[in-house]
Amino acid sequence: MSTAVSILVKSFNRPYYLDRCLRSIYEQVTGNFTITVLDDGTPPAYLAEITRRYPQVHIVRSDLYDAKVAQLEAHAAGGPKFSLRLIPTQLWIAGVEAATPIFCLLEDDIWMTHPVNLTELADYMQARQVVMTKFYWGGNMNTFKADMGVRSNGLQEYSLTLPAGPGWWLRALLLNRFKLHSVLHRLGLAKEGIYFQLPFYGLYSVASAAFRKDYWLNLWSAGQKQADEVHQLARALRWTRQHLARFAKSEVELTQTSFTSSATNMFKDVDFDVITANHYLNQAWLQGRFDVMQGYPRDFDPAALKFVFDDANDPRCTYANWLRWIERFKQVYASMGVIVD
Incomplete structure (x- = not known):
């Protein structure tokens, strides 16, 4: 019997991207797999449409789902701003605990771009004791400081080149204990x-x-409520100093992500409300007014979605300011060496 693999998709209020993510999985992924969406606040009408299009996909909602939906809808209607920014750690942990020994983790604004057989990948990872296989590294291998090793089955193992120092010192720097890093x-x-x-x-x-x-489970604490990935990095460093752990990457990037959208990210110097913008994009998607695979495997062409903002005629999220927001968002990632175009 072929090895089964769980695909978990984190989701929050962007069904138009979730649709693209799911469709890309069914177009590119082979092997024995199931898909579970871990949703933290996509309004019910949109999840109902996702279920209609993908009845085989299982959707699990977070404990704060109803409260977040209520805040999102109030925000879009011009009421109080969305403020419930706690991450659904317990939802993610429960999803992973119920998953297969090797599982695939995506987010709603990530889509598969190349074929991959997950059964073969899982068999390789189990045989070689690989604890993580990266599908994406921002398009720029110059930012990936590692010694490359074994190649097999479309994967390449690697050993990281990390800053010098014992593990306890590097963890202290990562966590900025005693203000060491500062x-x-x-x-x-x-x-x-x-x-x-x-x-x-x-x-x-x-x-x-x-x-x-x-x-993965050793990298997360159920008590973590805010997105602060240095805790995961520090835990990963400790694990690798205590256990045999191999790491691998796909030989080509298997996924891409969006630099034209965000769930909540806003900039003080750009007058653009992404939560309201997503409300209008969600509605247009629900009404079937654009193809979620437009531009695939690249991201959406903003010009193809200009009509959404023109029709909304909402000063909180104009098309011109969306373009400014996109450039600002791309600058953040480009400064880290990520190829954003």
Whole structure:
């Protein structure tokens, strides 16, 4: 019997991207797999449409689902701003605990771009004791500091090149214990924030990866309520110093993600309300007014969705300011070496 693989998709209020994600899975992925969507606040009408289009997909809602939906709808209607930004850690942990020993983790704004047989991938990871296989690294291997090793089945194993020092010291820097990183940064001896953390992401991935379940579960605490990935990086570093752990990447990137959209990210210097924008995009998607595979395997062409913002005629999210927001959003990732076009 072929090895089964769970595909888990984190989802929050962008059904138009969730639709693209799911369709790409069925177009590109082979093997014995199931799909579970872990949803944290996509309004019911949109989830009902997802279920109509993909009846075989299982959807699980977070404990704060109803409260987040209510806040999103009030925000879009011009009421109080959405503020319930706690991450659904317990939903994710429960999803992974119920998953297969090797599972694939995606997010709603991530889509598959190349064929992959997940059964073969899982068999390889189990045989080689690979704890994580990355599907995406931002298009730029120059940011991936590692010694490349074994190649097999479309995968390549790697050993990371990390900053020098014992594990306890590196974890203290990552977590900025006793303000160590802050002091070293002011002295010019350590890179700023995320730029210091980047090499450690070879040990961890937010999504776009296949994980061994026990490894992923050791990276997360059920009490974590805010998105602060340095905790996962520090736990991953500790794991690799205590266990045999191999890491791999696909030889070509198997996924892509969006740089034209976000669930909640806003910038003080750009007058664009992404939550309201997603409300209008969600409605247009529900009405069948655009093809979610438009531009695939690349992201949506903003010009193809201009009509959504023109029809909405809402000063909170104009098309012109969307373009400004996109450029600002891309700048953040381009500064880290990610190819955003």
